[in-house]
Amino acid sequence: MADNSPTNSTTNLSDPPAHAVSLARGLSTKLLVLTIIFVMIAEVLIFLPSVANFRLRWLEERLGTAAAVSVLLVQGNPENLSRNVQNDVLMSIGAKAIAVRDAGISRLLVVAEMPPQVDEHVDLAHTGPAAAMGGALDTLFFGGDRMLRVFGPVGESDKEFELIIPDSNLRKAMLIYSRNVALLSLLISLITATLVFYAIDRIMIRPIRTMTRSMLAFSQAPDDPGRIIEPEHRADEIGVAERELSDMQQRLHKTLGEQKHLADLGLAVSKINHDMRNMLASAQLMSDRLGTVDDPTVQSLAPKLVRALDRAVSYSEGVMTYGRTQEAAPARRRLRLRQIVEEMQGLLGIEPDGEVEFINGVDADFEVDADAEQLLRVLTNLCRNSLQAMTTNRENATVNRLSISAERQGSVSRIQVIDTGPGLPQKARENLFSAFRGSARSGGTGLGLAIAHELVRAHGGTVELVESIGGRTVFCVTIPDQPVRLDQVRGNLRRPA
Known part of the structure; x- marks a missing residue:
């Protein structure tokens, strides 16, 4: 609803009334902040399975590379490889050792240095969603100096490959991925919040703000018909509220006009009644004199006249006593x-x-x-x-x-x-x-x-x-x-x- 719709009077409703709500405390600001918060929460909920999936894919890629190298080594003779060649192979993968399990027999293919212990075993073939998200969070917050044993089948091969690899590079990759996701989430939140804010502001906030201004302006001058809101032709709840507010303001304006008319009339009646009481008192004295006249017609009419004057005097005294009609x-x-x-x-x-x-x-x-x-x-x-x-x-x-x-x-x-x-x-x-x-x-x-x-x-x-x-x-x-x-x-x- 346009901001200038409630009034066409000389008083401009665009001037904020004394009780107007500031922008920082208004519904628009609250809506914008809540939208950003809710979108960020949604992004966080999406981020957990996303970063867990990134961790598993990263490990799968390293295991797949190790499997390709293992096939070449199995076909040849790994013992004939020099130490420098083995180190180059492991360095390209970032691993400490590569092994293969075939028919229940494990065979160590390449090893640079065997770590004293393995901190975590990752079975890529049997890692569920909950375990994957838990492992990702553990690596993000507490990793960097751990040794992982990653194993599982690769492709359609019946062999199971194993990889001993530190998680330092994995954690760095996950941190970079998390940063990118966070920046992208913030950007999506801002865009979504802006679109949602603009849509809801146009549909709801502006009409509510207009009704608020109209009510504040109408309360300052309810006798001004220009302060009555002009409702839009809407079929939703806002349209119903606008029409009901307009009808209520019109009825109140009419009632106040009638009350003012009654107050003015009461003041006028009090003034007239003051002088009327004096005139009725004089008429009452004359009616008493008429009662002494011997004419039969006068004798028949005089009692009625006296009673009528008595009632008129009584009503006049009642008006003067109460200042209003009080039966x-x-x-x-x-x-x-x-x-x-x-x-x-x-x-x-x-x-x-x-x-x-x-x-x-x-x-x-x-x-x-x-x-x-x-x-x-x-x-x-x-x-x-x-x-x-x-x-x-x-x-x-x-x-x-x-x-x-x-x-x-x-x-x-x-x-x-x-x-x-x-x-x-x-x-x-x-x-x-x-x-x-x-x-x-x-x-x-x-x-x-x-x-x-x-x-x-x-x-x-x-x-x-x-x-x-x-x-x-x-x-x-x-x-x-x-x-x-x-x-x-x-x-x-x-x-x-």
Whole structure:
């Protein structure tokens, strides 16, 4: 992956971040060193049988030369050879003596001087790989002044030839061979390490380095979209990691933007709420004065106005106290749901002869175990969304109807809010209960459904979108009754009648 792929922003990622890894401690250097070490180890493993084979071949060549000389000597009379000729023959081979064994009888053909002892016997015909490698190492490290007896058949001859030879020349030849092999191994290691390093660096190290730089740069400025990595079109694990990192950075960038938006909104709400509380206090004083008016209409509307203002003041004080939306735990009681629905109808200003037909289908004796204030807020938010959806259509022939019904299934209360609006768009369904993303209309915040969802969850229940098509949208609020505590039941049973 190219080093400049993660960013197109004004900040250049080629500038190493504060936590960038140095070259000496990076993966590239470690990979290069490990490759050289591993190749050298492989060469050492190859060197052992190689130098052992070189030692055996060297001895076989000397024995073969001695065998050729022996054939000439056997055909002639070795005793007629002068001492100088014998020395020349042995000197050409580098041996001290040559002998031949035929039909179980050994015959000494040429001898310069017989050594007092032989340090090692080498049977070229029966030397295994392990013995050959052991002998080669022994000659390399401890040889140079030893006397060897080398014997074995040569070619297809039935005779066995023997050779007494010092190992000094053998050791010198083995040292030269080892030096050449070492230099060649080092050269092969460097070439192999370079090729392996280049291939792995292009395939793995550079993309990993790019992802590291992207993560470091993104951590410094997560609000900058230019710091998000641009993944390559690769099908391997690196490509998957790049795409996942890019998706994670995009989600985090989006989440941080939403959090910043929420923080700004919270600050704005706090400022507005400060002045709103003062205005609501003034409105509350005026509503108290309205309660003294004798007009029947005013007398019927004043209590509702007072309750609405009380709730508004309570919400404002809660925002000022906590600085954020923090719902209290529900104070649950047995409630008559029909009266809660009627109160909600009055708060939303749904008139019997208005544009929207409202049906309160809850039985008068239907009870629900819930917090009255929070349940009222849940129904108010759901119904307000339905009203806003239906009032966007101004055609006289369109049926605008909002109905609320309820039923019990064991210890669970199910409340349905049904409207004949246009239905929710796909985007709103995907982010149904997410603030600022689940709004079905332009300019909406989506807070209503988010608040309703939070309040119902505090009751241990759920809010679900059961159906949403053109002309019918159904939300279902499910609230289970409070579980009965066993110790409380036992206490009631123990009380005297």
